[in-house]
Amino acid sequence: MTWNPAPRIEEKLEKILKAYPDKRAACLPALFLAQDELGWVPDDVMVWVSEKLGMPKSQVEGVATFYTMFNKKQVGKYHLELCTNISCSLCGAEQVLHALEDELGIKVKQTTEDGMFTLHEVECLATCGMGPAMQVGEVIYEELTPEKVPAIIAELRKKG
């Protein structure tokens, strides 16, 4: 089965295709388009991309599974991605991770039962001078401490 997106998505893809001499180059942007809509890239999206770009589905899957940002499983409404690489950990990211786990009642790589939060460790977010850093969608939190965690989670819960 193939994904059947809204016409505006198809239009966006048409515009993206103009940027490249080979339409297969739109594989990553096409997967992002779908993920922005659905929150992840289910099987029917792979079919859609393969049909649109004239690539075998296996190749699309190979691409989608190579890159960590494509969610192969559904994630919570708020996807908390905490950097625990060297600069952030030097400044206490491990302690922040434990504080997040305690606050959310889940372990890393898990999603809360209400589907609100998924917690992941990520690699360097390129804001090393302001670590520990966490990305949630398009928002980045910097200079985190375990003490700041409850307020951040409470604010996201309130936003719903």
Place this chain on the structure above:
Amino acid sequence: MELYLTRHFGKPEAKTLAGYEKLGGFRTARKALTMKPEEIVAQVKAANLRGRGGAGFPAGVKWGFLPDNGRPRYLVVNADEGEPGTFKDRRLMEQDPFQLLEGILITCHAIRAKTAYIYVRGELITAARTLDAAIEEMRAKRYLGQRCMGTPVELDIFVHRGAGAYICGEETALLNSLEGKRGEPRLKPPFPAVAGAFADPTIVNNVETISAVPHIIEKGGAWFAGLGVEGDGGVRIFGVSGHVRKPGLYERPVGYNLRQLILEDCGGIRGGNQLKGVIPGGSSTPVLLPSEIDVPLSIAGLQAAGTMIGSAAIIVFDETTCVVRAMWRLARFYHHESCGQCTPCRDGCGWIEDILTRIENGRGTRADLETLEKTARGMSGTTICPLADACSMPTLAFLRKFRSEFEEHIEKQACPHGNRFVAPWEVK
């Protein structure tokens, strides 16, 4: 000291085309578009501008490798900033997008490319959005398109987002990723200048490299060269992170003293603690001991100190740090990011991570240290790209310079820091 690359940081007006022009922007591009491409290349060659992404190849020389075969040419800007400790390109794109775009305009004219792609790391969403908005403004004002700024020069610029793969910072992996493939590095030759994006001649340059181009054309290659040291010109943005009092980005001339940067400009070590080590050029570069940091920050200066300037990302750690845990975390990173094509990297990074996990968790043996060293040595230089070396080099340096701490973990069958990066009883 006068600032060039970071002079617009913190000025919101620089993020609009009108505001950037008010600050003097695009005057150099206007001049450059009337210059002969060869003249621009000659200035950049004279500037001794070395690649800012890590490899340090002279940019002007690279531009000269493009064959004249009538094929389309591409400029691909490597904005896949992912080397742990590095955070300059994100800020260059977010704080001064038009400086980079002006650099692209000039560079594309110099290398006769009609299409440029900016490959922005997937995680850097704000940077990608900022650039997209800036490009739209340029298109609307006909600074891009068939006749850029009213000249016969034709150019369009596209932002292409990565999707979370450190290896795509390697230029041939980046090109595969741009083409919609898995980001696996290619065998070289052919080099991208001959067969790069879509098998056509392509120049791949780092964000900071291209951001320096307008300054070189404005003030001249000789001026830029004179700011730095012999064969390594200009200024660079040093990103300092870790246990200094004032971490952040510091624009300094090439050749600036590392010790002065850390102990004076960055305010020294937090809490008055003792310095334990400095990783001078991003997580892949061999660590320096406190006794080794009185060195000039240049490609040759750090090479003489047995390490590398890399992406000029300086990671500082103090006496409270567990170096075994620090190296274990890096090994875990490289293992995760290995693309898996080459056995020495795919397995070697995993072995290093496994052994370090064992040592850090109090189950290491003396033989583990030998295996660690043998594995790291065996990986080096045996793979398609340098990711294996990026794991092997810091492992060997940590092991050599902090051997007693590895041995202490093994003798005590425990991490003396209580399995933490920084011992909590000493954090100030």
